[in-house]
Amino acid sequence: MPRAADKQSVPSEIPSHPHLTVIENTARQPLENAPQELAAQEKQFLLRGTPAYRRASIALFLSGFATFSLLYCVQPLMPIFSTDFGISPAASSLSLSLSTGLLAFAIFCAAAVSENFRRRSLMFASLLGAALCTIACALVSSWNALLVIRALEGLLLGGVPAVAMAYLSEEIDPRGLGASMGLYIAGNAFGGMAGRVVTGTLAEFFSWRIALGTLGAIGLAAAIGFFLLLPASRNFTPRKGFNARFHLGAWAGHIRSPVLPFLFAIGFLAMGTFVTVYNYIGFRLVEAPYDLNQTELGLIFTVYIFGIAASWIAGLLGDRFGHFVVLPSGIALSAIGVALTFSASLPLIILGIVLLTSGFFVAHSVASALVGRLARGTKGHASSLYLLSYYIGSSVAGSLGGYFWGADGWNAVVVFTLTLLAIGMVAALAAARLSRR
Structure with missing residues (x-):
């Protein structure tokens, strides 16, 4: 028989449980803590301190880590790309700028696309595809092929950040949202650091191909861990069809x-x-x-x-x-x-x-x-x-x-x-x- 705390459901008699209200009602922050669109509807939030809340926080940390380590892993490798492929330093920067440019575009589109898919499945597919792209970059012999793969990787990674923020705001109890969002951003920071430092170090002692292959394998493991840990959405239902006017x-x-x-x-x-x-x-x-x-x-x-x-x-x-x-x-x-x-x-x-x-x-x-x-x-x-x-x-x-x-x-x-x-x-x-x- 599971414990009541593990169910993470808000009691139906909300007025008799003020400590479980959706948003704290304080005069100091009336708009920030105002009832959201579900004021009259029961929500099943992940409550701070419960196993599901911890799993969600760790899973989103892994997604942030994988996203930014895979995105920025090529930055310290640009001088090596310039030498190995016989290209200019400006051309070598395309390995990052193409990814980040398409990431910005993909993030904007991801909000519309994500309304038609399950949050967890979409983020997992994005992370899995990006990790495989990084491994593929370690195997190609053509600079143009590497750029095409990096561009595709940027598009795929766009399915993570906006959807991750939406998942947190929909599923986490508002009183614990700041902490879980902070942990997700911490994963971004750790990934940004690891993607630069780890690949730079491995490339110095081995080769840039081994560096990218290793980071791709790490990203693959992070994607699998993310999928296994993240609880399925309870407060989101995918829409059918595509309504441009709605978006x-x-x-x-x-x-x-x-x-x-x-x-x-x-x-x-x-x-x-x-x-x-x-x-x-x-x-x-x-x-x-x-x-x-x-x-x-x-x-x-x-x-x-x-x-x-x-x-x-x-x-x-x-x-x-x-x-x-x-x-x-x-x-x-x-x-x-x-x-x-x-x-x-x-x-x-x-x-x-x-x-x-x-x-x-x-x-x-x-x-x-x-x-x-x-x-x-x-x-x-x-x-x-x-x-x-x-x-x-x-x-x-x-x-x-x-x-x-x-x-x-x-x-x-x-x-x-x-x-x-x-x-x-x-x-x-x-x-x-x-x-x-």
């Missing part, structure tokens, strides 16, 4: 929301800042007086581990003190980190990167959780808009940062990124003010 209306509805567009903007600005700093700090540190080599530069990616901790802690703090309290704190921490890189001292520059990384993952995990909380219906569509803004920020701001670097070096990059964060702070405060109305 366009869903996206338009989220854009008309008083708060969600500010969160989309924060995703754009925070990710744009993060990528810009990481893109161009290496150009500064390989020059005098630092003269770092490629191995030492690669070790900078290990500061992602601070992002792992920050994501999880931010989720817990958001659940306890309010997400609109923690969100501006993450943006402020990022700004302090960027400002520290003004220094000529290498230890202070590294500290600045640590603070930027921590602040970015705080802001990203909290904003992601808020999108899930505040979206009324079609949460997959809301997640896709957030992630579309997020990846466009990476592409647009990351490229614009190069013009500032060329114009006046690192000082111009710092001014540019601090401006982005200042706008992000205004957006966070505006969203908090609107949520209190």
Whole structure:
């Protein structure tokens, strides 16, 4: 006879069980904690502390790890690609830019497609296909074939992020959503770090083919673990057919929301800042007086581990003190980190990167959780808009940062990124003010 706690069902007599209400009713955060579209309908949430909640959190951590390790694993291999295939450095960057570009497009489309498929099955198929693509990249002999496979991998991976955020917001008890979302973002951070550090190390001691093959096998294992651990959706029913008007209306509805567009903007600005700093700090540190080599530069990616901790802690703090309290704190921490890189001292520059990384993952995990909380219906569509803004920020701001670097070096990059964060702070405060109305 299973225990009642393992059933994760909300009692039908909701008023007599205030500790199990869907959203806490507090005057401090009326909009953030307002009843969602199921105010009058019984939900079967995964409650914090139950085995199903833990399995879901671990499964989504694995999905985040697999997605970002498979996506970014080629970044440290670009110089090797340039030598082995006889291509320019700019051409070697296509192995990543094609994947991320198609990922952004696929994420936007995934919201519409995901309404017709089971959440778990769609994410598993995406992860499985991406892992097999990485293994295939280790076997091809043609550069063009590798690019085609990497482009396909980006399309496949688009089926994970938006759907994962939608699953969390639909299935997790809102009081535990921040923690589980933080753990998912921590998986992203860990995957981003592992995909760069592990493949770079294996390529140095063995070959880039062994590095990609090994990471593909790890991704395959993560995909299988994800499928075995993740509980099936209880609060989502796939739709039949494809209704373009429905999807366009869903996206338009989220854009008309008083708060969600500010969160989309924060995703754009925070990710744009993060990528810009990481893109161009290496150009500064390989020059005098630092003269770092490629191995030492690669070790900078290990500061992602601070992002792992920050994501999880931010989720817990958001659940306890309010997400609109923690969100501006993450943006402020990022700004302090960027400002520290003004220094000529290498230890202070590294500290600045640590603070930027921590602040970015705080802001990203909290904003992601808020999108899930505040979206009324079609949460997959809301997640896709957030992630579309997020990846466009990476592409647009990351490229614009190069013009500032060329114009006046690192000082111009710092001014540019601090401006982005200042706008992000205004957006966070505006969203908090609107949520209190």
